[in-house]
Amino acid sequence: MKKLVLMAGQSNMSGRDRVPPEDLLPLPGVQALGKDGIWREAVEPVTKDRAFVGTFAADGTKRTSPDPWDNILPAEGGYARGVGPGRTFARLLRADRPDWEIGLLPASVGGTPIAAWLPGGVDPYNETCHPYDEAVALARRAQAGGGEIVAILWHQGESDASRRTEGYAAHLRQVVLNFRRDLGLSDAVPFLMGDLASFYDSKIRDGAAAVDAAMREAAEALPAVAVVSCKDFGHQGDSLHFDAASQHLFGARLFSAFRRLEGRPLPKVVLLGDSIRMGYDKTVREALFGRADVLFPDENCRFAQYLLRTLSNWQERGGWGGDAALVHWNAGLWDCIRLDGDGPLTPLSFYRELLARVHRRLRIRFPNARLVFATTTPVLESGYATPERFYRRNADIEAFNAAARETLEPLGEEIDDLYRVMAPAPAAEHSDATHWNTEAGVRRIGEAVLSCVRAALS
Numbered sequence: 001m002k003k004l005v006l007m008a009g010q011s012n013m014s015g016r017d018r019v020p021p022e023d024l025l026p027l028p029g030v031q032a033l034g035k036d037g038i039w040r041e042a043v044e045p046v047t048k049d050r051a052f053v054g055t056f057a058a059d060g061t062k063r064t065s066p067d068p069w070d071n072i073l074p075a076e077g078g079y080a081r082g083v084g085p086g087r088t089f090a091r092l093l094r095a096d097r098p099d100w101e102i103g104l105l106p107a108s109v110g111g112t113p114i115a116a117w118l119p120g121g122v123d124p125y126n127e128t129c130h131p132y133d134e135a136v137a138l139a140r141r142a143q144a145g146g147g148e149i150v151a152i153l154w155h156q157g158e159s160d161a162s163r164r165t166e167g168y169a170a171h172l173r174q175v176v177l178n179f180r181r182d183l184g185l186s187d188a189v190p191f192l193m194g195d196l197a198s199f200y201d202s203k204i205r206d207g208a209a210a211v212d213a214a215m216r217e218a219a220e221a222l223p224a225v226a227v228v229s230c231k232d233f234g235h236q237g238d239s240l241h242f243d244a245a246s247q248h249l250f251g252a253r254l255f256s257a258f259r260r261l262e263g264r265p266l267p268k269v270v271l272l273g274d275s276i277r278m279g280y281d282k283t284v285r286e287a288l289f290g291r292a293d294v295l296f297p298d299e300n301c302r303f304a305q306y307l308l309r310t311l312s313n314w315q316e317r318g319g320w321g322g323d324a325a326l327v328h329w330n331a332g333l334w335d336c337i338r339l340d341g342d343g344p345l346t347p348l349s350f351y352r353e354l355l356a357r358v359h360r361r362l363r364i365r366f367p368n369a370r371l372v373f374a375t376t377t378p379v380l381e382s383g384y385a386t387p388e389r390f391y392r393r394n395a396d397i398e399a400f401n402a403a404a405r406e407t408l409e410p411l412g413e414e415i416d417d418l419y420r421v422m423a424p425a426p427a428a429e430h431s432d433a434t435h436w437n438t439e440a441g442v443r444r445i446g447e448a449v450l451s452c453v454r455a456a457l458s
Contacts, residue, residue: 002031002103002147005093006179007047007086008117008135009156011110012194012230014047015084016241023083023244024073030090032104033142034069035134039103042090043071045082047106053082083244084108085194086153088251092290093150093258103147107135113159114171119178132175136182149185153254155194155230157215158240161207169214176222187223190261192254194230199239224261228253229319232298245282252289267457268323270366271296272307272314273330276377276418276445279437283446284453292457295320303334303346304354311361324369326456327362328416328449331355332376332404333434336396340389344396351400352407359411370456373408375401375419377445383433392434414456421448 007013026041033039045053048069055063058077065072074080090102109131115121116131123129139149154175160168176191193215196208212227219225233246242250256266269292271281278300285294297314301307307329314320331354335346346354355373362371379392401419409415422429422436422445429441436445 001101002142002145003093003097003100004103004105004139004142004147004149005086005090006105006135006139006149006152006183007084007108008131008152008179009108009154010112010159011049011108011240012158012197012242013084013086013108013153013155014049014053014106014110015045015082015244015247016053016110016238017081017083017236017244017247019044019080019083020244023087024080027087027091027094029094029098029100030087030102030104032106033138035138036069037141038069040070042087042102042104044084044087045071045080046087046104047082047084047108049106049109055080083247085155085247085251085254088248088289089151089153089254089258090251092252092255095290096255096259103142105135105138105142105149107131107138108155111159112156113163114156114165114168114175117156117175118171119182132178136179139183143183149183149189151190151192151254151258152179153192155250157196157208157211158200158204161196161200161204161211164207164210168211169217172214173218173221176218176225189224190258191222191225192257193218193225193227194250194254195227197230197233197235197242199233199235201239204240226257226261228257248286248289253293255290256293266291266293267325268293268295268320269453269457270320270324270327270369271329271449272301272311272327273374274302274333275300275435276333277301277330277374279435279442280446280449283442284449287446287450288453292325292453295324301329301331304331304351304358305346306334307331308354308358308361311358311365315365322366324366326372326453327366327369328372328374328453328456329358329362330374330376330418331358332397332400333392336376336392336400338391338393338396344400348399348403352403355404355407356411359408359413370414371408371412372414372416372452372456373404374416374449374452375404377418377422377436380427380430380433383430416449416452418445418448421445 023044030042031039032042195212215227431437
């Protein structure tokens with residue numbers, strides 16, 4: 001019996017970005033149901049809701065199959081377009097429940113307002129398409145074949161944000177109730193939503209707050225409804241549609257919400273630090289999809305005093321909560337910098353005091369978290385073009401790292417010695433005098449942090 005996942009809403013549930021190679025490969029135990037009633041491998045694009053989704057030649061000409069619902073692989077120089085969150089959600093669900101056969105039900109339709117998702121509603125761009133009615137028909141067909149709906153994934157609202165649709169909140173609640181009624185679902189079946197992103201033009205952005213508020217109201221008023229954040233997502237260049245990496249993250253967040261509603265939340269890992277952290281944070285997050293929720297600020301944490309001051313802002317703005325299992329943090333790269341021939345920006349004695357204060361604040365903000373401090377990594381001293389104005393010395397870094405160890409270990413913190421890990425790395429792994437943003441550098445430091453995080457979580 002297939003476990004069914006219905007995907008509904010508009011274009012950011014369907015997906016619009018180019019398909020990366022890994023999404024063109026079949027997933028064991030995961031299929032998608034076409035509107036012709038045939039189950040096929042769930043390779044992207046899973047949802048073919050518009051003519052500009054599919055496979056294209058290098059010159060942009062669309063390549064078609066005699067079977068309109070079948071996917072064909074791009075030829076050399078060509079590409080496929082259409083990456084949604086459903087495939088990632090299904091992959092993680094299958095990994096979590098290896099005895100389940102997963103069936104995706106792609107029903108989202110780009111550009112559709114909430115009115116199209118009420119019974120009898122019409123696609124404003126295709127009067128023969130009735131999105132809600134067709135989604136119900138597709139799901140019933142899968143149910144009739146023995147399938148069980150275990151989740152509904154939803155992303156919709158850009159159209160109504162731009163229109164300032166009156167009564168949107170009431171309509172959204174009705175959508176949830178209608179799907180549950182018309183598909184015979186219990187109130188325990190998760191209905192998982194994503195809020196609107198932050199990158200839209202002003203026409204959508206100025207109306208987004210009302211749509212987001214409607215989602216939160218639905219989650220508070222109705223059982224087994226959850227909203228995940230899309231605020232930090234990137235777009236494909238049009239300030240409208242999520243890029244492929246964000247769609248993967250969207251799927252992972254929807255899965256995390258699914259686990260949370262089941263009473264099996266994933267452990268939370270918070271990564272804090274300067275631009276070195278910004279080089280590996282996404283690598284760590286992607287490697288832990290389905291195993292942990294990896295959270296980090298969308299900015300550089302800079303020096304220790306800035307981290308101390310801004311920690312609560314990041315926690316509250318990101319909706320992290322206080323139940324992190326692990327906080328992996330660093331400060332030092334900015335503190336040890338020498339400007340205009342002066343000594344380190346933060347005097348070493350003050351640095352010690354700041355680290356102790358950050359430690360205390362982390363204990364208040366994340367009372368049950370395991371705390372791990374990561375040492376600052378070495379630099380290429382010869383790579384600074386104007387050392388008399390802007391300079392870092394490895395001797396300073398080693399002194400700051402030693403001070404961190406002496407301060408934090410007695411407080412019960414563990415040390416992730418990234419300085420030791422990166423010191424043997426060849427100069428070619430540096431992307432500049434300070435950073436490791438080469439493929440080999442990211443791999444080396446990312447694997448080290450991953451090893452530390454996995455060990456801490458185990």
